[in-house]
Amino acid sequence: MTQFIFFSGKGGVGKTSMACAHAVRYADEGQRTLIVTTDPASNLADVFEQEIGHQVTPIAGVPNLSAMEIDPDKATQEYIDRAMAPIRTAFPPQIVQVMEEQMSGPCTAEVAAFDRFTDFLDVPANNGLAFDVVIFDTAPTGHTIRLLELPAEWSQSIDAASAGSGQTCLGPAAAIQDAKHKYERALSAMRQSAQTSFVFVLHPEAISIKETRRAIHELIKLDIETFRLIINGIIPPEGALNPLFAARAKMQAGYLVQIESGFPYSKQCMTLLADEIKGISKLRQVGKIFFDGEPASRLDEGASVQLQSETLSSSLDDVRARIQPNGHRRTVFFAGKGGVGKTVASCITAVWLAREGHKTLLLTTDPAAHLGDVLDTLVGDEVTPVSEQANLWAANIDPKAAAETYKARILDDARQRGRPESAILMMEEELNSPCTEEMAAFDKFIEYASQDEWDSVIFDTAPTGHTLRLLELPVDWSKQIDVKVFASVDATAADDVAKERFGKVIEMMSDPRQSTFAFVMYPESTPILEAWRAAQELGTVGVHPGLVVANMVIPPEHTTTPFVQSRRIMQEKYLKEIAQRFSVPLVQIPLLPIEIKGLKMLTELGEQMYDMEKVTV
Amino acid sequence: MSNVIPLLNTLPTSVAPADVEFFDPPMCCPTGLCGPTLDQTLLDMNEIVLTLQRDHVRVERYQMASNPNAFLSNAEVMKLVREKQMEALPIIVVRGRVIKVGAYPSAEEISAALNGEIK
Numbered sequence: 001m002t003q004f005i006f007f008s009g010k011g012g013v014g015k016t017s018m019a020c021a022h023a024v025r026y027a028d029e030g031q032r033t034l035i036v037t038t039d040p041a042s043n044l045a046d047v048f049e050q051e052i053g054h055q056v057t058p059i060a061g062v063p064n065l066s067a068m069e070i071d072p073d074k075a076t077q078e079y080i081d082r083a084m085a086p087i088r089t090a091f092p093p094q095i096v097q098v099m100e101e102q103m104s105g106p107c108t109a110e111v112a113a114f115d116r117f118t119d120f121l122d123v124p125a126n127n128g129l130a131f132d133v134v135i136f137d138t139a140p141t142g143h144t145i146r147l148l149e150l151p152a153e154w155s156q157s158i159d160a161a162s163a164g165s166g167q168t169c170l171g172p173a174a175a176i177q178d179a180k181h182k183y184e185r186a187l188s189a190m191r192q193s194a195q196t197s198f199v200f201v202l203h204p205e206a207i208s209i210k211e212t213r214r215a216i217h218e219l220i221k222l223d224i225e226t227f228r229l230i231i232n233g234i235i236p237p238e239g240a241l242n243p244l245f246a247a248r249a250k251m252q253a254g255y256l257v258q259i260e261s262g263f264p265y266s267k268q269c270m271t272l273l274a275d276e277i278k279g280i281s282k283l284r285q286v287g288k289i290f291f292d293g294e295p296a297s298r299l300d301e302g303a304s305v306q307l308q309s310e311t312l313s314s315s316l317d318d319v320r321a322r323i324q325p326n327g328h329r330r331t332v333f334f335a336g337k338g339g340v341g342k343t344v345a346s347c348i349t350a351v352w353l354a355r356e357g358h359k360t361l362l363l364t365t366d367p368a369a370h371l372g373d374v375l376d377t378l379v380g381d382e383v384t385p386v387s388e389q390a391n392l393w394a395a396n397i398d399p400k401a402a403a404e405t406y407k408a409r410i411l412d413d414a415r416q417r418g419r420p421e422s423a424i425l426m427m428e429e430e431l432n433s434p435c436t437e438e439m440a441a442f443d444k445f446i447e448y449a450s451q452d453e454w455d456s457v458i459f460d461t462a463p464t465g466h467t468l469r470l471l472e473l474p475v476d477w478s479k480q481i482d483v484k485v486f487a488s489v490d491a492t493a494a495d496d497v498a499k500e501r502f503g504k505v506i507e508m509m510s511d512p513r514q515s516t517f518a519f520v521m522y523p524e525s526t527p528i529l530e531a532w533r534a535a536q537e538l539g540t541v542g543v544h545p546g547l548v549v550a551n552m553v554i555p556p557e558h559t560t561t562p563f564v565q566s567r568r569i570m571q572e573k574y575l576k577e578i579a580q581r582f583s584v585p586l587v588q589i590p591l592l593p594i595e596i597k598g599l600k601m602l603t604e605l606g607e608q609m610y611d612m613e614k615v616t617v
Numbered sequence: 618m619s620n621v622i623p624l625l626n627t628l629p630t631s632v633a634p635a636d637v638e639f640f641d642p643p644m645c646c647p648t649g650l651c652g653p654t655l656d657q658t659l660l661d662m663n664e665i666v667l668t669l670q671r672d673h674v675r676v677e678r679y680q681m682a683s684n685p686n687a688f689l690s691n692a693e694v695m696k697l698v699r700e701k702q703m704e705a706l707p708i709i710v711v712r713g714r715v716i717k718v719g720a721y722p723s724a725e726e727i728s729a730a731l732n733g734e735i736k
Contacts, residue, residue, distance in 0.1 A: 090689055419664060
């Protein structure tokens with residue numbers, strides 16, 4: 001029986017490295033192994049140092065190993081092509097065009113990506129040759145959960161559709177019985193503890209622990225209960241010889257105790273390495289450390305490269321010009337892979353702007369949001385002032401709650417119009433589609449972001465892949481509205497209002513005087529590539545990066561041991577790469593002995609990042 | 618991997634055509650709820666469909682994306698689509714006869730057609 005292993009955990013915790021190290025180890029043991037990524041910002045190719053792409057690809061140098069990256073865009077295009085084939089031959093060009101426009105909507109992308117995902121759970125065969133192990137390097141947590149929740153929601157919505165209008169976003173209910181069985185089989189395979197296990201990779205840090213707990217809780221609700229934990233990034237004894245790293249090691253020890261007592265699952269630890277995990281031989285070495293308990297290879301003391309310790313940050317005037325309101329309101333979007341510090345960067349920036357006297361709104365739509373943790377205050381669903389910080393308001397847009405509100409509003413309206421209960425019931429079924437959440441969350445964001453009272457709006461966006469779809473929505477939507485008008489479905493006044501509203505948002509996001517996209521990343525290879533890809537994807541909708549934020553940068557004055565020096569050298573190489581690749585102002589958040597939390601710390605960091613003169617004078 | 622989507626090319630399982638057939642313009646779902654704004658006309662239409670179904674009238678709704686064959690197998694519908702393109706949709710067929718082109722009918726129009734009345 002094929003074994004399925006899902007690697008989960010917030011992005012940036014080393015999920016892909018650990019998944020790849022497992023894949024290489026199983027393959028080396030003689031098991032036919034496939035590693036699949038469903039992450040929209042996949043980086044398998046970076047870790048294996050070879051092109052992979054959208055098909056099962058043998059990995060050079062590892063005989064039993066294949067890999068595949070499910071590219072959501074490509075999956076969507078394949079799906080559209082297959083669906084459009086009969087239409088292209090039979091219908092006139094105008095209709096073909098309308099249909100193609102419509103197929104480019106967000107629902108199609110969800111459906112298509114998920115369809116590919118279940119393909120591998122259902123029949124993991126490659127030319128009739130079954131795999132012994134299929135490893136899923138899944139997307140960051142919030143997105144993972146949505147993906148895994150889909151089968152349950154979809155079976156429900158397919159059942160509901162059979163009873164209701166007979167049609168769903170997926171097509172006529174009668175025709176998707178086949179797909180339905182496929183999704184049910186997928187979910188049932190996920191629930192077989194003899195066949196499937198979920199591995200959570202986490203750091204010994206508060207947010208990572210909270211995140212893991214939340215994700216496990218969500219899965220338990222879906223009757224999935226086979227879990228294993230990998231606690232990654234443990235500072236080794238030779239790393240803790242330095243005061244900064246010693247303080248962090250002490251902090252880690254406290255959290256390890258919490259993990260030990262808080263999670264009744266099997267646990268394994270993985271050491272923080274002095275260099276990065278890339279390439280087959282490094283993955284094999286990681287396997288030896290992880291599975292066989294071998295010590296990490298000793299650093300070559302002689303090879304210590306001269307630290308440059310130059311200030312790689314940009315001029316503060318340039319940086320400030322990208323975040324301060326400039327005669328009109330400015331919206332700053334923090335983008336980047338989940339876990340790289342978008343929340344921290346947005347909190348520091350929002351607090352700094354508020355203290356500069358700008359009326360500031362801090363927003364998130366990330367289902368895994370932790371604004372409240374960082375601000376050390378309660379942040380709810382509605383816009384509320386942050387206590388003890390004048391000029392600052394915050395809100396946490398929960399997609400599920402937003403969807404409920406949205407549903408309630410539409411159904412109330414229908415009742416007021418005197419629609420019969422049978423129709424209301426059907427509408428309710430239709431609204432239970434997975435797309436409602438995404439749409440509702442975005443709707444809410446627009447509602448807040450277009451309020452005129454704010455000088456600054458800071459948007460702590462969701463992890464990259466999710467963010468992109470969300471942010472691309474307005475463009476898609478205005479296309480869809482065009483289609484509706486074009487399709488001679490009555491162009492109601494409501495459509496015009498909506499179109500104007502979305503138009504304003506698109507304009508705002510693509511105007512660098514009104515908006516700044518700030519990409520947050522660690523100075524490490526994979527996060528930079530991911531941010532770069534995300535930036536390029538945004539470029540296709542006319543949105544370009546305005547600022548880059550490098551997080552967890554080791555301050556030069558702390559590079560007192562070979563271990564820390566080795567990590568700082570790696571960081572400097574990548575700080576340079578960031579500056580070259582993005583050619584926009586760069587700002588750094590230092591690595592600190594403790595986690596960033598509370599207004600006092602946020603204030604100090606804001607001054608250090610945006611106001612250095614003030615501090616040094 | 619098969620290159621065929623089983624969702625497509627699926628004709629209604631019943632042999633006899635439904636009493637009332639809707640050939641809808643392209644949209645997300647028949648209620649219009651999936652779109653960014655609500656279309657009350659579509660909601661009205663839905664209610665009419667539900668009422669008809671309650672009265673045991675057999676109703677089918679077809680969309681080009683999911684039921685291209687329903688369009689293709691109705692020569693008159695295809696003729697209208699080729700001539701008028703998007704302008705033709707929706708097309709409503711009652712017992713094999715086209716009763717409305719380019720707009721949705723009222724409940725009265727449908728029941729009149731079902732009762733064999735000629736407009």
